[in-house]
Amino acid sequence: MTGDQRTPVTVIGLGDMGRALAGAFLDGGHPTTVWNRTASRAEALAARGATTAATAAEAVAASPLTVVCLLDHDAVREVLGPVAGDLRGRTLVNLTNGTPRQARENAGWAAEHGADYVDGGIMAVPPMIGRPEALVLYSGSPTAFAAHERTLGALGTATHLGTDPGLAALYDLALLSAMYGMFGGFFHALALTRSEKIPAAEFTPLVVSWLGAMMTSLPEMARAVDSGDHPATGSNLGMQAAAYVNLLDASREQGVATGLVEPMRALLHRGVAAGHGGDDLSRLVELLRTNP
Ligand code: FVH
Structure with missing residues (x-):
């Protein structure tokens, strides 16, 4: 043409x-x-x-x-x-x-x-x-x-x-939300490792590999969110809520601000308080809706 x-x-x-x-x-x-x-x-x-x-x-x-x-x-x-x-x-x-x-x-x-x-x-x-x-x-x-x-x-x-x-x-804003969540987590991780002078370029390949492995669980989490059934497959919410406290404590000890990671702690503990400690992490999605 x-x-x-x-x-x-x-x-x-x-x-x-x-x-x-x-x-x-x-x-x-x-x-x-x-x-x-x-x-x-x-x-x-x-x-x-x-x-x-x-x-x-x-x-x-x-x-x-x-x-x-x-x-x-x-x-x-x-x-x-x-x-x-x-x-x-x-x-x-x-x-x-x-x-x-x-x-x-x-x-x-x-x-x-x-x-x-x-x-x-x-x-x-x-x-x-x-x-x-x-x-x-x-x-x-x-x-x-x-x-x-x-x-x-x-x-x-x-x-x-x-x-x-x-x-x-x-869709655009939802995809940006996933992107900014990833960047926020990455930046916090770099602030933690930089607090011990570990070069970002040395640490980052591990982040790429780890996030790649974790991303494979997203389709299964999506199925759980759609069905409302959240069976844990080895990493339940209660266990993660307990471990997450260490992330906050270590951040403070290393002189890293907790503003980016604190909201997830609060959400995990709300999940446990609501009786979902034995469920998969995907259960948290329904707790985010302020007007379900
Ligand atoms: N750039 C990117 O990476 C992202 C990718 C995803 C989509 N976003 C969105 O696209 C919109 C435009 O983004 P942009 O990168 O082109 O933004 P700027 O380079 O800052 O250009 C802004 C243009 O808007 C004009 N403008 C601003 N205010 C007014 C106004 N009151 N009246 C008339 N025009 C206005 C500005 O004109 P000027 O300053 O050159 O005169 C630019 O043409 C945006 O929604 C992103 O979120 C980009």
């Missing part, structure tokens, strides 16, 4: 991620129009063939599909609010990080203005964009997604989760 036959796309927001998105559309042969509050950030893309719009309204009017990637929800409302009328009959794909509530709010707003809305969550960093390992989660209008799936495929692997526009944000 030649460049002329590819769907024209507009990208609004040219931060680190927006520039990567626009670059991937250009690489895919899509006529690409860009707009950014700070106009100078469009220069390198213009040199690669992008059309620079003078205003956000002009950018939206240039393509049937507008992809927005701004800092946050407030920036999205600030930029798109004044151009709502220009979106009529077009598709808006919002890849800005946000909450499920914000995504649903955006979808309602877009519908009021006659636009199709798809929300998205990018599970990748900018250098990954344009490669299959860049997973981009979408939810919202299934017809709009189907119409533009091929175009969105230029960014990475496009996965549509369902018609509820809030789903992509929910």
Whole structure:
């Protein structure tokens, strides 16, 4: 297919991620129009063939599909609010990080203005964009997604989760939660080992290997969470609650702050107090729901 036959796309927001998105559309042969509050950030893309719009309204009017990637929800409302009328009959794909509530709010707003809305969550960093390992989660209008799936495929692997526009944000934030949990644990581990001057680079291969082994238990834990049945397979919650205290005591003794690891202690002890000491650790998930 030649460049002329590819769907024209507009990208609004040219931060680190927006520039990567626009670059991937250009690489895919899509006529690409860009707009950014700070106009100078469009220069390198213009040199690669992008059309620079003078205003956000002009950018939206240039393509049937507008992809927005701004800092946050407030920036999205600030930029798109004044151009709502220009979106009529077009598709808006919002890849800005946000909450499920914000995504649903955006979808309602877009519908009021006659636009199709798809929300998205990018599970990748900018250098990954344009490669299959860049997973981009979408939810919202299934017809709009189907119409533009091929175009969105230029960014990475496009996965549509369902018609509820809030789903992509929910999955995105849940995956980020797993990621930050891992980073938090890793940073605490490094603070502990560094307290004895053990080089991080020497210790880290053990962390990678240990986390890899522990990750194999996640699917079984997921089955337990779904069934509500949490049989322990050799490492029950009560035993872990007792051992965990040593992690806190050692941290204090080694001069390491316990802020990152204290909440898990509290949760483990709540589990024991609720009579779940003989269960698997997966039982803790239900204790996290404040409004089950
Ligand atoms: N970069 C990453 O690794 C992650 C990967 C996963 C997805 N996130 C989310 O993507 C959104 C954009 O992230 P970003 O990395 O492009 O962020 P910045 O480089 O900081 O660029 C921010 C852009 O937003 C524009 N902007 C901010 N406030 C306003 C406003 N009030 N009005 C208009 N535009 C605004 C900013 O414009 P400028 O400062 O250049 O004028 C940038 O274009 C984000 O949701 C991540 O969570 C990225």
